Amino acid sequence: MTVRTRFAPSPTGYLHVGGARTALFSYLFARRHGGQFVLRIEDTDLERSTEESVNAILEGMTWLGLEYDEGPFYQTQRFDRYNQVIDELLDKGLAYRCDCPKERLEKLREDQMARKVKPRYDGCCRTRQVDPDKPHVIRFKNPADGVVVVDDMIRGRMPFNNAELDDLIIRRSDGSPTYNLTVVVDDADMGITHVIRGDDHINNTPRQINILRALGRDVPQYAHVPMILGDDGARLSKRHGAVGVMSYRDQGYLPEALLNYLVRLGWSHGDQEIFSLEEMVELFDIGAVNKAASAFNTDKLDWLNQHYLHHAEPSRIARLLSPHMGRLGIDPSTGPELAEVVKAQAARAKTLAELAEISAFCYQDFEAFDETSAKKHLRPVAREALERLRAAFEMMAYEDWNPDDLKRVVERVSEELEVKMGKVAQPLRVAIVGRAASPGIEETLMLVGKEATLRRIDKALAYIAERESAA
């Protein structure tokens, strides 16, 4: 039997990290076992489902690179099938019509709460003959006694007493099918062998198994993965900032970093932290997934993102960096090759956005010197060094503007002045970058270029002169 898994989001918002991880686990499980991964859009809630959400989910899946073999299937296109199944259940006496008014249900619920018992439908209409032409819903006739066992790949055996379960509605009064019916029909029809989903569905599972049995269909294997919490340990929500997968892209995270972060949330393989998608496919084991919820930790995501930024192909990072440069009003074609900038800077940034910020100096003059850096390095004692550097740089031909020669110039000046490299390189760095942090001084000079270097040294010299006269 070929393994078939599915990811079945409801399009009522963007693809959030919790959903993305569930999708990843489903994807990995299918790939691991040489099976197929299906995408199904559960859009039966006509009120809340939107096309934008569908697109956002599709976009998120594509960005993450979670390719599905079939779908997207839309439940709204399968209403005939659901109705066929419901009618079948009705004919076989496994479901029944119910016209209990809302008021009665509410009162029932209140009474039960008052009596401290679990609120549930009392099966009032099971034995009544409800007029099919009057408004009504269809309820599934859940077995009254016995035990349903959910054998979960992550949690093990979870027995539920049927007595705890009530007769749930499978068709609304407007004729539309409900969730618990549609998942079951779809999973069965689509040949889903392993249902991997959030653990908020645990309580639905026994009911779904009962429907499956009533239908005479195979019960899939289940795996309920724990939730993802926010940094503060509370349930992930809008107030935790970015929860939508696409907002991570916008902030400059790499999909492989997010995927790597997500796979380690709840799952591990010994002490290994870095996993390529290929390795995940090879090593993933759904049975090894943790049972407890885990908190989303942006610091660790940042670390992974920096790692991937650092080790990825510079040309690819350059391509991804380009729009972030654009946001800063920079056209990368007006300066050094972006890939060269990436090579020099990638280890220094946690995100593409940060990479763009710290690289802006390669393309445009900065507004002002960073105050602390200037105070520390652009002092009168540095004037001599900057003047010598300027003179030396000015004399260099454009063809000689290379790392080795540039480094030699800086070294020579420090030797002439009999001071340490730092006394020369730091003022120079602040002069041409605007602040005290940048790649190696010769690399930095390469990126800035001769013209801007001279221009900015002049600016630094003017700054020092101003300080001197003010003193």
Next chain:
RNA sequence: GCUCCCUUCGUCUAGUGGUUAGGACGUCGGCCUCUCACGCCGGUAACAGGGGUUCGAAUCCCCUAGGGAGCGCCA
């Protein structure tokens, strides 16, 4: 309220009866060094609590506490 699920450093986790309870992020200290990063080395820090079972429990059982989910004509 009822049913179900969960509980190892701040965070992600390893651990399946015998370990100095390991790794990673963060944090702190150091090395490297022209700066910042990267990298490397080292420190800090955990078995929720209480009972059992056992020669021996993070590991097995029970209780308590805490957290979460579900109890919809939402999915």
